[in-house]
Amino acid sequence: MNANEATAAERRFYEAFSRLDLGLMRGLWAEDPGAYCIHPGGPLIQGRERVVQSWSEIFSSASPPTIEYRVVSTRQAEDLAVHLVEESIRPSGPRSGEPSRVLATNVYVMREGDWRMLVHHASLPLVGGAKERPRPSLH
Amino acid sequence: MNANEATAAERRFYEAFSRLDLGLMRGLWAEDPGAYCIHPGGPLIQGRERVVQSWSEIFSSASPPTIEYRVVSTRQAEDLAVHLVEESIRPSGPRSGEPSRVLATNVYVMREGDWRMLVHHASLPLVGGAKERPRPSLH
Numbered sequence: 001m002n003a004n005e006a007t008a009a010e011r012r013f014y015e016a017f018s019r020l021d022l023g024l025m026r027g028l029w030a031e032d033p034g035a036y037c038i039h040p041g042g043p044l045i046q047g048r049e050r051v052v053q054s055w056s057e058i059f060s061s062a063s064p065p066t067i068e069y070r071v072v073s074t075r076q077a078e079d080l081a082v083h084l085v086e087e088s089i090r091p092s093g094p095r096s097g098e099p100s101r102v103l104a105t106n107v108y109v110m111r112e113g114d115w116r117m118l119v120h121h122a123s124l125p126l127v128g129g130a131k132e133r134p135r136p137s138l139h
Numbered sequence: 140m141n142a143n144e145a146t147a148a149e150r151r152f153y154e155a156f157s158r159l160d161l162g163l164m165r166g167l168w169a170e171d172p173g174a175y176c177i178h179p180g181g182p183l184i185q186g187r188e189r190v191v192q193s194w195s196e197i198f199s200s201a202s203p204p205t206i207e208y209r210v211v212s213t214r215q216a217e218d219l220a221v222h223l224v225e226e227s228i229r230p231s232g233p234r235s236g237e238p239s240r241v242l243a244t245n246v247y248v249m250r251e252g253d254w255r256m257l258v259h260h261a262s263l264p265l266v267g268g269a270k271e272r273p274r275p276s277l278h
Contacts, residue, residue: 043242044225084183
Protein backbone atom coordinates (compact mmCIF):
# COMPACT_ATOMS: atom_id res chain seq x y z
CA MET A 1 0.00 0.00 0.00
CA ASN A 2 2.46 2.60 -1.16
CA ALA A 3 2.56 5.31 -3.75
CA ASN A 4 4.17 3.01 -6.26
CA GLU A 5 1.04 0.93 -6.35
CA ALA A 6 -1.19 3.86 -7.23
CA THR A 7 1.42 4.68 -9.84
CA ALA A 8 0.97 1.17 -11.24
CA ALA A 9 -2.80 1.74 -11.46
CA GLU A 10 -2.07 4.97 -13.29
CA ARG A 11 0.17 3.15 -15.72
CA ARG A 12 -2.65 0.70 -16.40
CA PHE A 13 -5.06 3.56 -16.95
CA TYR A 14 -2.90 5.09 -19.67
CA GLU A 15 -2.19 1.64 -21.07
CA ALA A 16 -5.94 1.01 -21.33
CA PHE A 17 -6.42 4.39 -23.01
CA SER A 18 -3.59 3.95 -25.48
CA ARG A 19 -4.68 0.41 -26.38
CA LEU A 20 -8.38 1.30 -26.34
CA ASP A 21 -8.74 -1.66 -23.99
CA LEU A 22 -12.16 -1.33 -22.40
CA GLY A 23 -11.80 -4.43 -20.23
CA LEU A 24 -8.64 -3.09 -18.66
CA MET A 25 -10.27 0.33 -18.28
CA ARG A 26 -13.33 -1.16 -16.59
CA GLY A 27 -11.22 -3.25 -14.22
CA LEU A 28 -9.28 -0.37 -12.81
CA TRP A 29 -12.22 1.88 -11.89
CA ALA A 30 -13.54 1.64 -8.35
CA GLU A 31 -17.00 0.15 -7.94
CA ASP A 32 -18.05 3.15 -5.97
CA PRO A 33 -21.00 5.51 -6.38
CA GLY A 34 -18.58 8.37 -5.75
CA ALA A 35 -16.45 7.50 -8.78
CA TYR A 36 -16.53 10.20 -11.43
CA CYS A 37 -14.96 11.23 -14.68
CA ILE A 38 -14.86 14.60 -16.38
CA HIS A 39 -13.46 14.48 -19.90
CA PRO A 40 -11.98 17.71 -21.29
CA GLY A 41 -14.81 20.18 -21.76
CA GLY A 42 -17.29 17.49 -20.80
CA PRO A 43 -20.01 17.11 -18.20
CA LEU A 44 -19.86 15.25 -14.94
CA ILE A 45 -20.13 11.48 -15.37
CA GLN A 46 -20.76 9.61 -12.13
CA GLY A 47 -20.58 5.94 -11.25
CA ARG A 48 -18.39 3.25 -12.74
CA GLU A 49 -20.84 2.00 -15.34
CA ARG A 50 -21.49 5.42 -16.79
CA VAL A 51 -17.81 6.23 -16.72
CA VAL A 52 -16.94 3.00 -18.53
CA GLN A 53 -19.71 3.70 -21.03
CA SER A 54 -18.15 7.08 -21.76
CA TRP A 55 -14.81 5.43 -22.46
CA SER A 56 -16.56 2.90 -24.65
CA GLU A 57 -17.94 5.75 -26.76
CA ILE A 58 -14.52 7.33 -27.00
CA PHE A 59 -12.81 4.07 -27.90
CA SER A 60 -15.41 3.03 -30.46
CA SER A 61 -14.27 5.47 -33.11
CA ALA A 62 -10.63 5.84 -32.25
CA SER A 63 -7.40 4.33 -33.45
CA PRO A 64 -4.89 3.58 -30.70
CA PRO A 65 -3.15 6.84 -29.86
CA THR A 66 0.32 7.39 -28.55
CA ILE A 67 0.03 8.67 -25.01
CA GLU A 68 2.84 10.12 -22.98
CA TYR A 69 2.22 11.33 -19.49
CA ARG A 70 4.16 12.97 -16.73
CA VAL A 71 3.21 12.68 -13.10
CA VAL A 72 3.76 16.21 -11.85
CA SER A 73 2.90 15.66 -8.21
CA THR A 74 1.37 13.08 -5.92
CA ARG A 75 -0.20 13.13 -2.47
CA GLN A 76 -1.29 10.13 -0.48
CA ALA A 77 -2.98 9.42 2.85
CA GLU A 78 -4.02 5.95 3.89
CA ASP A 79 -6.15 4.55 1.09
CA LEU A 80 -6.47 7.75 -0.94
CA ALA A 81 -4.00 9.12 -3.50
CA VAL A 82 -4.20 12.28 -5.61
CA HIS A 83 -2.02 12.64 -8.70
CA LEU A 84 -1.55 15.60 -10.99
CA VAL A 85 -0.68 14.42 -14.48
CA GLU A 86 0.19 16.14 -17.74
CA GLU A 87 -0.95 14.02 -20.69
CA SER A 88 0.22 14.24 -24.26
CA ILE A 89 -2.15 12.40 -26.59
CA ARG A 90 -1.09 11.93 -30.18
CA PRO A 91 -3.45 10.20 -32.56
CA SER A 92 -2.19 7.44 -34.78
CA GLY A 93 -1.91 7.77 -38.52
CA PRO A 94 -0.11 10.07 -40.92
CA ARG A 95 -2.43 13.01 -40.27
CA SER A 96 -1.81 12.92 -36.59
CA GLY A 97 -0.76 16.55 -36.14
CA GLU A 98 0.17 18.04 -32.82
CA PRO A 99 -0.59 16.07 -29.67
CA SER A 100 -3.35 17.26 -27.36
CA ARG A 101 -1.95 18.39 -24.05
CA VAL A 102 -4.31 17.63 -21.22
CA LEU A 103 -4.13 18.32 -17.48
CA ALA A 104 -5.60 15.61 -15.27
CA THR A 105 -6.30 15.24 -11.59
CA ASN A 106 -6.43 11.50 -10.96
CA VAL A 107 -7.62 10.14 -7.61
CA TYR A 108 -7.16 6.55 -6.53
CA VAL A 109 -8.62 4.54 -3.66
CA MET A 110 -7.38 1.28 -2.21
CA ARG A 111 -9.91 -1.52 -2.63
CA GLU A 112 -9.20 -5.04 -1.41
CA GLY A 113 -5.48 -4.56 -1.74
CA ASP A 114 -5.56 -2.85 -5.12
CA TRP A 115 -5.59 0.78 -6.10
CA ARG A 116 -8.61 1.72 -8.19
CA MET A 117 -9.41 4.90 -10.00
CA LEU A 118 -12.00 7.04 -8.24
CA VAL A 119 -11.61 10.30 -10.18
CA HIS A 120 -10.33 11.36 -13.57
CA HIS A 121 -10.85 15.09 -13.99
CA ALA A 122 -9.26 16.20 -17.24
CA SER A 123 -9.14 19.58 -18.91
CA LEU A 124 -7.57 21.09 -21.95
CA PRO A 125 -5.72 24.36 -21.40
CA LEU A 126 -7.31 26.51 -24.07
CA VAL A 127 -5.84 29.81 -23.03
CA GLY A 128 -2.68 31.25 -21.67
CA GLY A 129 -3.51 32.41 -18.23
CA ALA A 130 -5.71 32.76 -15.23
CA LYS A 131 -7.28 35.86 -16.70
CA GLU A 132 -9.48 33.68 -18.83
CA ARG A 133 -11.31 32.40 -15.77
CA PRO A 134 -14.98 33.15 -16.16
CA ARG A 135 -14.76 36.65 -14.81
CA PRO A 136 -17.57 37.77 -12.65
CA SER A 137 -17.53 41.28 -14.04
CA LEU A 138 -17.39 40.31 -17.65
CA HIS A 139 -20.30 37.94 -17.98
CA MET B 140 -10.18 16.62 12.02
CA ASN B 141 -13.37 15.54 10.34
CA ALA B 142 -15.07 16.11 7.04
CA ASN B 143 -16.99 19.06 8.41
CA GLU B 144 -13.79 20.96 8.84
CA ALA B 145 -12.76 20.56 5.22
CA THR B 146 -16.29 21.66 4.40
CA ALA B 147 -15.66 24.80 6.43
CA ALA B 148 -12.51 25.50 4.43
CA GLU B 149 -14.55 25.05 1.30
CA ARG B 150 -17.10 27.53 2.54
CA ARG B 151 -14.31 30.04 3.15
CA PHE B 152 -12.99 29.43 -0.34
CA TYR B 153 -16.31 30.33 -1.95
CA GLU B 154 -16.73 33.18 0.47
CA ALA B 155 -13.35 34.57 -0.57
CA PHE B 156 -14.27 34.17 -4.23
CA SER B 157 -17.68 35.79 -3.88
CA ARG B 158 -16.28 38.70 -1.84
CA LEU B 159 -13.14 38.98 -3.97
CA ASP B 160 -11.26 38.79 -0.68
CA LEU B 161 -7.65 38.06 -1.57
CA GLY B 162 -6.48 37.92 2.03
CA LEU B 163 -8.98 35.23 2.87
CA MET B 164 -8.10 33.40 -0.34
CA ARG B 165 -4.38 33.52 0.44
CA GLY B 166 -4.90 32.29 3.96
CA LEU B 167 -6.73 29.16 3.02
CA TRP B 168 -4.24 27.82 0.48
CA ALA B 169 -1.64 25.38 1.75
CA GLU B 170 1.94 26.62 1.79
CA ASP B 171 3.01 23.61 -0.16
CA PRO B 172 4.98 23.29 -3.38
CA GLY B 173 2.43 20.68 -4.48
CA ALA B 174 -0.47 23.13 -4.30
CA TYR B 175 -1.99 23.82 -7.68
CA CYS B 176 -4.89 25.55 -9.36
CA ILE B 177 -6.36 25.05 -12.81
CA HIS B 178 -8.95 27.67 -13.72
CA PRO B 179 -11.51 26.70 -16.37
CA GLY B 180 -9.70 26.35 -19.69
CA GLY B 181 -6.53 27.57 -18.04
CA PRO B 182 -3.00 26.28 -17.64
CA LEU B 183 -1.47 24.62 -14.61
CA ILE B 184 -0.58 27.09 -11.87
CA GLN B 185 1.65 25.64 -9.17
CA GLY B 186 2.61 26.89 -5.73
CA ARG B 187 0.67 29.09 -3.38
CA GLU B 188 2.16 32.41 -4.47
CA ARG B 189 1.42 31.84 -8.14
CA VAL B 190 -2.04 30.55 -7.32
CA VAL B 191 -2.81 33.59 -5.19
CA GLN B 192 -1.45 35.83 -7.94
CA SER B 193 -3.87 34.23 -10.39
CA TRP B 194 -6.77 34.98 -8.07
CA SER B 195 -5.49 38.52 -7.68
CA GLU B 196 -5.70 38.96 -11.45
CA ILE B 197 -9.21 37.56 -11.52
CA PHE B 198 -10.36 39.70 -8.61
CA SER B 199 -8.79 42.89 -9.92
CA SER B 200 -11.35 43.43 -12.63
CA ALA B 201 -14.39 41.76 -11.13
CA SER B 202 -17.42 42.85 -9.20
CA PRO B 203 -18.42 40.48 -6.42
CA PRO B 204 -20.38 37.65 -8.03
CA THR B 205 -23.11 35.54 -6.52
CA ILE B 206 -21.77 32.04 -6.10
CA GLU B 207 -23.81 29.01 -5.26
CA TYR B 208 -22.17 25.66 -4.94
CA ARG B 209 -23.20 22.11 -4.29
CA VAL B 210 -20.87 19.55 -2.80
CA VAL B 211 -21.65 16.48 -4.90
CA SER B 212 -19.35 14.03 -3.15
CA THR B 213 -16.52 13.92 -0.65
CA ARG B 214 -13.81 11.45 0.23
CA GLN B 215 -11.41 11.72 3.12
CA ALA B 216 -8.45 9.78 4.50
CA GLU B 217 -6.38 11.07 7.39
CA ASP B 218 -5.25 14.56 6.43
CA LEU B 219 -6.42 14.51 2.82
CA ALA B 220 -9.93 15.30 1.54
CA VAL B 221 -11.25 15.32 -2.02
CA HIS B 222 -14.48 17.15 -2.84
CA LEU B 223 -16.43 17.28 -6.07
CA VAL B 224 -18.30 20.55 -6.34
CA GLU B 225 -20.71 22.07 -8.83
CA GLU B 226 -20.39 25.84 -8.88
CA SER B 227 -22.85 28.36 -10.18
CA ILE B 228 -21.23 31.75 -10.66
CA ARG B 229 -23.46 34.70 -11.46
CA PRO B 230 -21.87 38.08 -12.03
CA SER B 231 -23.26 41.11 -10.31
CA GLY B 232 -25.02 43.88 -12.13
CA PRO B 233 -28.03 44.18 -14.39
CA ARG B 234 -26.34 42.54 -17.35
CA SER B 235 -25.47 39.47 -15.39
CA GLY B 236 -27.04 36.89 -17.69
CA GLU B 237 -26.92 33.18 -17.08
CA PRO B 238 -24.60 31.89 -14.40
CA SER B 239 -21.49 29.98 -15.39
CA ARG B 240 -21.71 26.39 -14.28
CA VAL B 241 -18.34 25.02 -13.32
CA LEU B 242 -17.22 21.59 -12.14
CA ALA B 243 -14.46 21.61 -9.55
CA THR B 244 -12.33 18.99 -7.89
CA ASN B 245 -11.16 20.55 -4.63
CA VAL B 246 -8.50 18.85 -2.51
CA TYR B 247 -7.71 19.84 1.06
CA VAL B 248 -4.86 18.92 3.38
CA MET B 249 -4.70 19.27 7.14
CA ARG B 250 -1.99 21.71 8.23
CA GLU B 251 -1.39 22.52 11.88
CA GLY B 252 -4.94 21.71 12.78
CA ASP B 253 -6.57 23.53 9.88
CA TRP B 254 -7.71 22.32 6.51
CA ARG B 255 -6.01 24.14 3.66
CA MET B 256 -6.68 24.03 -0.03
CA LEU B 257 -4.15 22.00 -1.98
CA VAL B 258 -5.94 21.70 -5.32
CA HIS B 259 -8.64 23.58 -7.18
CA HIS B 260 -9.13 22.01 -10.59
CA ALA B 261 -12.07 23.66 -12.31
CA SER B 262 -13.55 23.14 -15.73
CA LEU B 263 -16.45 24.44 -17.72
CA PRO B 264 -18.60 21.79 -19.40
CA LEU B 265 -18.68 23.09 -22.94
CA VAL B 266 -20.30 20.13 -24.57
CA GLY B 267 -22.89 17.56 -23.90
CA GLY B 268 -21.06 14.31 -23.62
CA ALA B 269 -17.99 12.17 -23.45
CA LYS B 270 -17.81 12.03 -27.21
CA GLU B 271 -16.22 15.43 -27.20
CA ARG B 272 -13.10 14.05 -25.54
CA PRO B 273 -10.14 14.80 -27.73
CA ARG B 274 -10.56 11.73 -29.87
CA PRO B 275 -7.40 9.97 -30.86
CA SER B 276 -8.67 9.20 -34.33
CA LEU B 277 -9.96 12.62 -35.11
CA HIS B 278 -7.03 14.86 -34.35
